[in-house]
Amino acid sequence: MKRFKGFIKKEFYHIFRDKRSLFILFGMPIAQILLFGFAITNEINNVDIAILDHSKDATTNEIINKIAASEYFSIKQMVTREADIASVFQKGQVKAVLNFEKDFSKNLIKDHKATIQIITDATDPNTANTISNYVSAILQQYQKELNKDITIAYQIVPATRMVYNPELKSVYMFVPGVMTIILMLVSAMMTSISITREKELGTMEILLVSPLKPFQVIIGKVFPYIFLSIINAIVIVMLSIFIFNMPVQGSLVLLALESILFIISALALGILISTISATQQTAMMISLMGLMLPVILLSGFIFPISSMPFPLQIISNIIPAKWFIIIIKGIMLKGVGLEYIWKETLILMGMTVFFIALSVKKYKIRLE
Amino acid sequence: MNNDKVIQVESLTKMFGDFIAVNDITFDVNKGEIFGFLGANGAGKTTAMKMLIGISKPTFGKAHVAGFDVFTDAENIKKNIGYMSQKFALYDDLTVKENITFFGGIYGLSRKRIKEKANTLIEELGLGNVANQLVGSLPLGWKQKLSFSVSLIHDPKIVFLDEPTGGVDPITRRQFWELIYKAANQGTTIFVTTHYMDEAEYCDRVSIMVNGKIEALDTPKKLKEQFKAANMNDVFLKLARG
Numbered sequence: 001m002k003r004f005k006g007f008i009k010k011e012f013y014h015i016f017r018d019k020r021s022l023f024i025l026f027g028m029p030i031a032q033i034l035l036f037g038f039a040i041t042n043e044i045n046n047v048d049i050a051i052l053d054h055s056k057d058a059t060t061n062e063i064i065n066k067i068a069a070s071e072y073f074s075i076k077q078m079v080t081r082e083a084d085i086a087s088v089f090q091k092g093q094v095k096a097v098l099n100f101e102k103d104f105s106k107n108l109i110k111d112h113k114a115t116i117q118i119i120t121d122a123t124d125p126n127t128a129n130t131i132s133n134y135v136s137a138i139l140q141q142y143q144k145e146l147n148k149d150i151t152i153a154y155q156i157v158p159a160t161r162m163v164y165n166p167e168l169k170s171v172y173m174f175v176p177g178v179m180t181i182i183l184m185l186v187s188a189m190m191t192s193i194s195i196t197r198e199k200e201l202g203t204m205e206i207l208l209v210s211p212l213k214p215f216q217v218i219i220g221k222v223f224p225y226i227f228l229s230i231i232n233a234i235v236i237v238m239l240s241i242f243i244f245n246m247p248v249q250g251s252l253v254l255l256a257l258e259s260i261l262f263i264i265s266a267l268a269l270g271i272l273i274s275t276i277s278a279t280q281q282t283a284m285m286i287s288l289m290g291l292m293l294p295v296i297l298l299s300g301f302i303f304p305i306s307s308m309p310f311p312l313q314i315i316s317n318i319i320p321a322k323w324f325i326i327i328i329k330g331i332m333l334k335g336v337g338l339e340y341i342w343k344e345t346l347i348l349m350g351m352t353v354f355f356i357a358l359s360v361k362k363y364k365i366r367l368e
Numbered sequence: 369m370n371n372d373k374v375i376q377v378e379s380l381t382k383m384f385g386d387f388i389a390v391n392d393i394t395f396d397v398n399k400g401e402i403f404g405f406l407g408a409n410g411a412g413k414t415t416a417m418k419m420l421i422g423i424s425k426p427t428f429g430k431a432h433v434a435g436f437d438v439f440t441d442a443e444n445i446k447k448n449i450g451y452m453s454q455k456f457a458l459y460d461d462l463t464v465k466e467n468i469t470f471f472g473g474i475y476g477l478s479r480k481r482i483k484e485k486a487n488t489l490i491e492e493l494g495l496g497n498v499a500n501q502l503v504g505s506l507p508l509g510w511k512q513k514l515s516f517s518v519s520l521i522h523d524p525k526i527v528f529l530d531e532p533t534g535g536v537d538p539i540t541r542r543q544f545w546e547l548i549y550k551a552a553n554q555g556t557t558i559f560v561t562t563h564y565m566d567e568a569e570y571c572d573r574v575s576i577m578v579n580g581k582i583e584a585l586d587t588p589k590k591l592k593e594q595f596k597a598a599n600m601n602d603v604f605l606k607l608a609r610g
Contacts, residue, residue, distance in 0.1 A: 006473030010462065017461045017502075202455030208423050209451040210474045211443065 003212065007220035014194065015224060024190065029182045029232050033239045036174035044130050048076040050094045052085065055104035059114075066142055067098070072134050089121055096120045096131045175240040176328040177301030179233060180321045183259065184295050186229045187266035188273065189287035191222050195274035196283040214363065222267045229263045230256075249335025255328065258341075261348055262324040266291075268355035269320075275362040295321040323348045374399050374526055374557045375420065380429035382415050389415040391580035392429070397526075397559060402552050404571030405561040408608060412580040413561045414530060420559070421528050422446055434525045447475075450519035450527035454534055456511050458518065460504030464495055467503055468518060475522035489517050509540035516547055520556065527551065529560040533567065545570050565601040574600070576607050583607050 015021045049067075053060050068075050076094050079085060085097050099117035101107070108114040118135050120128035195218070198204040207217050237255070240246040248255065269291060277283040296302060298312060299321035305313055316322050323344045330336040330344075338345065375397035382390040390412045397403045407413045418424035420433050422442035431438040434448035458467045465486055472482035490499050493513050503511060512532065519527055529548075533541045545567070552558050560571070568574050568588060575585040584591055584607055588600055597603045 003474050003476060006470055010459070010466070010470045013462055013466065014459070201460075202453045202457035203459060205423070205453050205455075206451060206457045206471075207474070209421050209446060209449070210471075211446045211476065212474050213443075 004216065004220060007212075007216075008223055011194070011221060011224045015228070021190065025186060025228055025232070026235075028185065029178075029236055030239065032178045032182065033175070033236055034243075036178050037240075037244050044072050044127065044134060046074050047072060047096070047127075047131060048094045049073050049096045049098060049131075050077050050079050050085075050088050051075055052079040052082065052097055052099045054102040055100050055106075057103075057105035059105040059108060060100045063100075063116075063139070063142055064098075066138055067135070070134075070138060085119060089119075094121075095124075095127060096135070098135065175236065175244070175246060176325050176332055177299070179236045179259075179328065180262070180299065180301065180325050181292070181295055182232055182236060183229050183263055184266050184291055184321060185287075186232055187225055187263050188270040188291050189284065191225050191267055191270035192273035192277070192283040192287055193280050194225075195221055195271065196277055196280050199274070200279055215360075218271060218363070222271065225267065225270075226260075226263055229266075230260065233259045233263075246332075248332050250331035250337065254338060255331045258324070258327050258331065258345065258348075261345070261352060262320065265320050265348060265352035265355055268352060268359050272355060272359040272362060275359060294319050298322070299325050301325055320348055320351050323351075372399050373397065374434055375403075375559065376430075376432045377420070378430040380416070380419060380431050381427050382412075382419060382424065383427045388580050390419070390426075393577075393580075393582045395575055395582060395585055397557060399525075399557055400552060400555050401572045402548065402558040402560065402570065404568050404574035405559060405577070406563070406565075406568055406574055406604065407561075407577030408563070411577040413577055416577070417528055417530060417559070417561060420445075421449060421451055447522075448525045450522070450524040452515050452519040452527070452529045452532055454531040456508075456515040456532075458503045458511060458515050461502060463502055464490065464499045464506075464514060467514070468521065471518045472521050477522060485521055489514075489521070493517060509536050509543070512536060512540070512544060513547060516544065520551060524556065526557040526559060529558065531561055531563065533562065533564065541567070565599065565604055568600040568604075576604060578607055 015025065051064055053064065064075070067073050077088070079088060079097065082099075085099075088094055088097060097119045099119060101115045101117075104114045104116075116135075116139065118132045120131050122128040195204075198207065198221075204217075208214060212220075233256075237248065237252075241248065270287070273283055273286050273290070277286055298305075298308075298316045298319050300316065301321070305316050305322065308316065327341045327344050327348070330341045334340075373396045375395075377396070378394050379392050380390060380394070381388065381392050393416060405413055405417065415424065419426045419438060420431060422433075422438060422445045426438060433445045436442075436444040436448070438445065459470070462470065468486040468489060469482055472485055477485065490496055493510075495510070495514065498506060498510075503514070506514070516527075516529070516532065519529075533544055536544070541564070548558055548560070548570075560567075562568065571588065573585065573587050574591065575582045576591075577583070584594070584603070586594065591597075591603050592599065595603045595606050597606060
């Protein structure tokens, strides 16, 4: 135990004397959360739009009023001819134009169907998507009101296929993703680098010749990172609670336990990487390409898994981060308990055990 | 078992697949002896040494180090030997004192003992002024001496030195050998690999490995007579050229 303490102390010296480690450990989580929280947002507010109303009847008036009343849009100008649409966009005055067809009200009553064209400036595809989603939402709302006291449903068909996604509405979805990335980064990349550093410097050999057992060396190396990862998770949750007023709906204890499970799986991956790489650079490259990219691209953090091509959906299943994101989204946003996420937890546990077994095996082979 | 023989090796062999890295070597090392383990790069020195220090399993053969079997008792061997690799592996981002404390700690020395050791060691090496400086800021020669002293921190019976004087000037090498003599006089057995042939002359006995086999083993004096050579360098060249 005393040996172990000395080992841990030494490990903390390494971390606290290296500015780069310190930055990755403590600067990165804060920077990422703030960046995702403030700068990168899917919400829209007071977006300038233009209207081209070919009908100018009661129904279109009502819809226009509803849109104008919403906090998301402000109607910048009324266009009178189709030909003007292009120039309005080119001047960059508006992000979208709503084009009501001729005889809107009449069509709605006669055919039970009328069409609005939503033209968006797709140079910024995210905003374009969001705008059309929001307009559709407003239209659906209006449609519901119309249909309330009419037996045969009137249908207003917006010419866009997007379905409104309420989860896209806020910054909240980023917190679980960023937390996943940070934990992966700290646990897997930092440990793999710190173990390969000892290999590179030759100190690993000295440690293996000492009476310390190989597993003691490894545990000594990963322990500080478990500790720091937990601190990081706490910092991230605190930031999201106090800066973004994001409530954690579910149990904090469950959140902590699931996080520790994920941290351990990432650490096992880090050890695995360190057994196959000879230098710190290799370890870093493998961690970045092999772990970070899949976590960012395939875990469902940024790109929804359901809209990926089928082969990628299959691949996403072997990424631990995918399951962790489902778990912590469930706990943080939906407030669910273990009874709803036991399947994902079990999968994550299975993966963790598998990675640990594999890294122990690899590590032993390397010692032979 | 003979108590004067701290290392006993019989027909030790290590194979990597079809490649025989160490081929049936047999030798003894006496207590307090400075034993030079010579050979060109790739001759199998390091592999042989790794088997003796318990980090590589022999394919077959027998070997006892400090009275313990390398096959069954590697853990006990580790407690009784010191090891210094060719990379003088100390932690650059730890101070001189912290390095000593750390290595004393992993060998299970008590806190009091570590303090005593650290003080004598720093004094003997004249490192008083830099005791609280990071090792990374020290010149190579100092690091080497410190690394050697650290490998002796738990008073091992045998210390294994893997090309300890690579890359330093002749004066520093000379000083380093004075440390080795001092340790040997205090009863520590020294097992040292080197490819500096002038250093071979400092050893009590040397063995010369060629292609995984020990081709010669005796005192430097006798080897020179046997091969009718003026110095160890010629002995080595004659052997290596077959």
